[in-house]
Amino acid sequence: MTFFTEFGRYLLMIRDMFSKPENGKMYWKEFMHQCSEIGIGSLGIVVIISIFMGAVSTLQTAYQLASPLLPKSTIAQIVRDTVILEFAPTLVCIVLAGVIGSKIASELGNMRVSEQIDALEIMGINTKTYLVFPKILSALIVIPMLVVISAVLGIWGGRFAGTMTGIVSGTMFDKGLLLNFQPYNVFFALIKAYTFSFIISSIPAYYGYFVKGGALEIGRASTKSVVVSCIMILFSDYLLAAILL
Amino acid sequence: MIEIKNIKKGFGDKAVISDVSAVLEPGKCNLVIGASGSGKTVLMKCLVGLFEPDSGDILYSGQSFTSMNKEERKSLRQQIGMLFQGSALFDSMTVEQNIMFPLDMFTENTFEEKLKRVNEVLLRVNLKEVNQKFPAELSGGMKKRVGIARAIVLNPRYLFCDEPNSGLDPQTSLLIDKLIKEITDEYSITTVVNTHDMNSVMEIGDHIIYMYEGIKEWEGNNKQIIFSKNDKLNKFIFASEFLQDAKDMRMLEAKGKIDNDRNMDELLK
Numbered sequence: 001m002t003f004f005t006e007f008g009r010y011l012l013m014i015r016d017m018f019s020k021p022e023n024g025k026m027y028w029k030e031f032m033h034q035c036s037e038i039g040i041g042s043l044g045i046v047v048i049i050s051i052f053m054g055a056v057s058t059l060q061t062a063y064q065l066a067s068p069l070l071p072k073s074t075i076a077q078i079v080r081d082t083v084i085l086e087f088a089p090t091l092v093c094i095v096l097a098g099v100i101g102s103k104i105a106s107e108l109g110n111m112r113v114s115e116q117i118d119a120l121e122i123m124g125i126n127t128k129t130y131l132v133f134p135k136i137l138s139a140l141i142v143i144p145m146l147v148v149i150s151a152v153l154g155i156w157g158g159r160f161a162g163t164m165t166g167i168v169s170g171t172m173f174d175k176g177l178l179l180n181f182q183p184y185n186v187f188f189a190l191i192k193a194y195t196f197s198f199i200i201s202s203i204p205a206y207y208g209y210f211v212k213g214g215a216l217e218i219g220r221a222s223t224k225s226v227v228v229s230c231i232m233i234l235f236s237d238y239l240l241a242a243i244l245l
Numbered sequence: 246m247i248e249i250k251n252i253k254k255g256f257g258d259k260a261v262i263s264d265v266s267a268v269l270e271p272g273k274c275n276l277v278i279g280a281s282g283s284g285k286t287v288l289m290k291c292l293v294g295l296f297e298p299d300s301g302d303i304l305y306s307g308q309s310f311t312s313m314n315k316e317e318r319k320s321l322r323q324q325i326g327m328l329f330q331g332s333a334l335f336d337s338m339t340v341e342q343n344i345m346f347p348l349d350m351f352t353e354n355t356f357e358e359k360l361k362r363v364n365e366v367l368l369r370v371n372l373k374e375v376n377q378k379f380p381a382e383l384s385g386g387m388k389k390r391v392g393i394a395r396a397i398v399l400n401p402r403y404l405f406c407d408e409p410n411s412g413l414d415p416q417t418s419l420l421i422d423k424l425i426k427e428i429t430d431e432y433s434i435t436t437v438v439n440t441h442d443m444n445s446v447m448e449i450g451d452h453i454i455y456m457y458e459g460i461k462e463w464e465g466n467n468k469q470i471i472f473s474k475n476d477k478l479n480k481f482i483f484a485s486e487f488l489q490d491a492k493d494m495r496m497l498e499a500k501g502k503i504d505n506d507r508n509m510d511e512l513l514k
Contacts, residue, residue, distance in 0.1 A: 019315075022319070022350050022351065023349065023350050023351070025349075026349055026350055110336075114331055114333060114336075115329045115330070115331055115333040116333050116334075116335055116336075118295055118329065118333065119327065119329060119333040119335075121294075121295060121322075122293055122295070122322060122325055122326075122327045122405075123322060123323070123346075123347050123350065123351075124318070124319040124320070124321075124322030124323045124325075124351075125350060126319075
């Protein structure tokens with residue numbers, strides 16, 4: 001299948017998922033379930049990655065800024081901006097593409113192969129609205145929250161590593177955090193988070209929803225969805241940086 | 246009643262169904278039989294709207310299904326129940342939640358009312374104390390019965406069963422066939438069953454359509470099929486020597502050459 005055919009089918013899937021729900025309560029229930037699956041389910045890995053990411057950033061920045069002419073607070077500034085601008089939105093979303101993306105693709109793929117999607121269609125339910133839309137919507141709400149949590153924990157991890165190793169004192173680190181802080185960076189990080197959330201929920205949903213075959217094809221669809229999502233995240237990361245910064 | 250009018254369906258250059266017409270009457274078990282690849286599953290998927298036919302029409306109680314818009318189809322589909330080959334139960338839900346799902350989606354009933362209906366249909370398919378079990382904890386026959394319960398929970402007017410006996414032992418197959426027949430008679434619904442199983446054909450085949458390479462090759466009922474002179478049909482249904490012997494015996498019986506005690510000597514002459 002050519003790129004344009006696949007892309008066209010992807011766009012049609014996105015268009016078709018906007019339809020009137022058969023029963024608002026059931027859709028709300030599914031939406032809340034997805035919020036819990038995506039948010040709570042990924043919180044652990046986000047916490048671990050963020051703390052270590054911030055800690056390593058502090059240590060490596062301190063290693064590179066060996067000059068005694070530079071104040072120690074610069075370390076905090078660099079860690080803050082790196083975590084907010086790149087690590088929290090991009091790195092965390094790449095990890096989430098693996099965690100959430102493979103889950104969405106394999107869940108929908110399994111439903112397709114075992115005719116559960118057909119069963120829903122026969123009942124008169126718009127499966128794109130019922131199965132795909134709540135996943136994308138919950139990802140759009142929960143993932144930016146995870147990115148914010150990640151940024152906070154990343155910076156805290158950096159401060160913790162800095163004070164623990166004696167590289168920079170807590171007071172100096174806090175001073176650096178407030179120095180030349182640009183709120184626009186947070187806005188930019190959130191724009192990235194929303195864009196990546198859409199990518200890591202809609203692309204795996206597409207690959208899972210249209211899977212054909214059996215267990216092997218579900219595995220392939222899952223892998224492909226993660227790879228494509230990661231590439232799209234990196235591509236849009238560059239594009240957003242070029243446009244917005 | 247479902248009327249199929251000159252349905253054609255192909256994939257790429259390959260025609261899978263060629264000009265099939267039939268009338269599927271209510272209160273009857275309409276069986277579509279045929280070898281693998283004969284087009285019976287594609288025909289059923291066209292009937293329920295999972296595939297769009299290339300040409301032809303499908304009428305549900307006189308209303309053209311092919312020309313219905315999305316909303317009209319949605320409303321019609323609430324009158325359709327379907328039992329899938331692999332049961333298609335939702336893995337993450339219990340039996341109770343599976344059967345309650347269509348009620349949750351399409352009715353405003355209270356939980357107690359819905360639970361009462363779930364227990365009614367579970368009793369109807371002879372299942373007890375399985376409400377809180379997950380599909381993975383059920384046997385093949387139980388899954389099929391839960392599938393039937395879910396299909397009939399909204400009192401459908403049309404019931405579709407795709408290979409209801411696949412993967413089941415003969416005894417359970419008979420139970421499922423009996424259940425489908427009873428439900429069809431009880432609710433006077435139009436039932437369409439895709440099957441390979443000759444036992445089903447003989448047990449519940451009020452109306453049988455034999456498909457061969459996408460064409461409707463033969464049409465009749467379970468009383469006529471055994472005496473059919475259609476070579477392709479005979480090759481399909483009497484594929485085993487056992488069934489051929491059974492046919493010979495029925496022929497002799499019909500001619501009065503053997504009595505009900507099945508005189509084997511006469512048969513072997």
